[in-house]
Amino acid sequence: MRTVYFLGAGASKAIDSTFPLASELLPRILGPWEGRDPDRLGLVRDYLRKFHRELPESVRRLDFESLLGLVEAALWADRPLASHSCADLEEVRKGLLYSLFIMLAQAETGVPDDMVFEKTEPLASLIRQCEGNPDATIITTNYDLLIEYAASEHMSNWVPTEPLPENPINYGLGIRYGVGLSSSWEALNCKPYTPDEKQCVCLKLHGSVNWLYCPQCSETDWMGIRPLGAAEALAELWKCCKCGNKYQQLIVPPGIGKSPVYPVLKGVWNHASNRLEQAECIVFAGFSLRQDDMDIRNLLLLANTNSQSLREVILVDPAADDLLPRYKGIYGSLVQIYRGRDWKTYLDECIPIRPRS
Numbered sequence: 359m360r361t362v363y364f365l366g367a368g369a370s371k372a373i374d375s376t377f378p379l380a381s382e383l384l385p386r387i388l389g390p391w392e393g394r395d396p397d398r399l400g401l402v403r404d405y406l407r408k409f410h411r412e413l414p415e416s417v418r419r420l421d422f423e424s425l426l427g428l429v430e431a432a433l434w435a436d437r438p439l440a441s442h443s444c445a446d447l448e449e450v451r452k453g454l455l456y457s458l459f460i461m462l463a464q465a466e467t468g469v470p471d472d473m474v475f476e477k478t479e480p481l482a483s484l485i486r487q488c489e490g491n492p493d494a495t496i497i498t499t500n501y502d503l504l505i506e507y508a509a510s511e512h513m514s515n516w517v518p519t520e521p522l523p524e525n526p527i528n529y530g531l532g533i534r535y536g537v538g539l540s541s542s543w544e545a546l547n548c549k550p551y552t553p554d555e556k557q558c559v560c561l562k563l564h565g566s567v568n569w570l571y572c573p574q575c576s577e578t579d580w581m582g583i584r585p586l587g588a589a590e591a592l593a594e595l596w597k598c599c600k601c602g603n604k605y606q607q608l609i610v611p612p613g614i615g616k617s618p619v620y621p622v623l624k625g626v627w628n629h630a631s632n633r634l635e636q637a638e639c640i641v642f643a644g645f646s647l648r649q650d651d652m653d654i655r656n657l658l659l660l661a662n663t664n665s666q667s668l669r670e671v672i673l674v675d676p677a678a679d680d681l682l683p684r685y686k687g688i689y690g691s692l693v694q695i696y697r698g699r700d701w702k703t704y705l706d707e708c709i710p711i712r713p714r715s
């Protein structure tokens with residue numbers, strides 16, 4: 359059955375409990391927290407705390423993604439937010455993203471290397487199901503690298519006598535490999551990366567912490583499975599491998615109509631539309647389908663309107679009963695709730711391990 363596995367933050371959390379949910383991000387950034395990069399991070403967090411204290415109470419209640427969306431909306435409209443000028447807001451935007459990236463990197467690298475295999479083991483069945491299989495696709499709104507780690511640890515079709523592929527994931531996006539250090543920048547050989555049909559297709563709708571975007575070349579560069587990549591790009595440690603320009607991070611917080619701002623992601627969204635339209639089954643894991651995430655709602659609604667094949671939609675989430683009305687608003691009676699414990703249990707019970715090809 360052609361299946362799309364659509365993952366949200368709860369899917370990462372089910373595998374690694376240290377991953378933050380959307381509601382936990384801002385309290386963690388503003389509250390006590392041991393940073394990996396204490397000097398810079400300490401300054402950033404002091405700045406964010408002061409900014410947050412000075413906001414009206416109604417705005418202080420927003421969660422991380424809504425606050426970031428509001429800051430970005432003010433920047434695009436070239437308007438201040440309360441007493442904060444656009445110059446301040448640009449620093450706030452960078453600070454919020456930098457803190458987010460460091461926090462995700464801490465969650466992902468919080469285990470010794472020799473335990474990554476064990477930690478990502480619950481995802482092995484999913485990876486093998488999706489490898490080289492046009493009927494199984496992962497679509498995710500997560501920026502983290504859990505799927506990349508899992509794919510590199512649990513590839514079934516890698517022959518040990520061959521070199522490891524540089525990237526175990528087919529991102530559905532034209533991408534280059536190679537970044538230059540800013541301190542000793544010289545043009546590098548930016549290798550084009552050709553997605554491999556033997557790889558697992560994982561479409562990251564909101565970008566990834568290891569993608570860097572060069573606005574000069576209009577190209578996305580990939581820097582390996584490196585959770586600190588985007589944080590380092592914000593700190594300007596890296597420069598474009600071809601032109602030496604400063605990188606931008608390639609992360610799109612959820613919101614209204616933002617995907618066109620990042621045309622580089624258009625191919626990923628098109629690819630996702632195709633897979634959703636052709637799917638016979640969609641499994642939503644740990645994805646809360648926020649009412650204000652209009653881009654995703656429209657993506658799903660449009661694909662469902664055009665679909666002639668969808669037969670079932672399965673919700674895997676401890677809060678599935680609460681989320682049901684949101685999903686029914688798009689899929690009506692096709693929606694069912696998985697009554698097992700969580701995503702980890704679903705992976706274990708419902709996805710058979712495919713034999714080696």
Ligand SMILES: [Zn+2]
Pocket residue numbers: 572573574575576598599600601602603
């Ligand atoms: Zn460039």
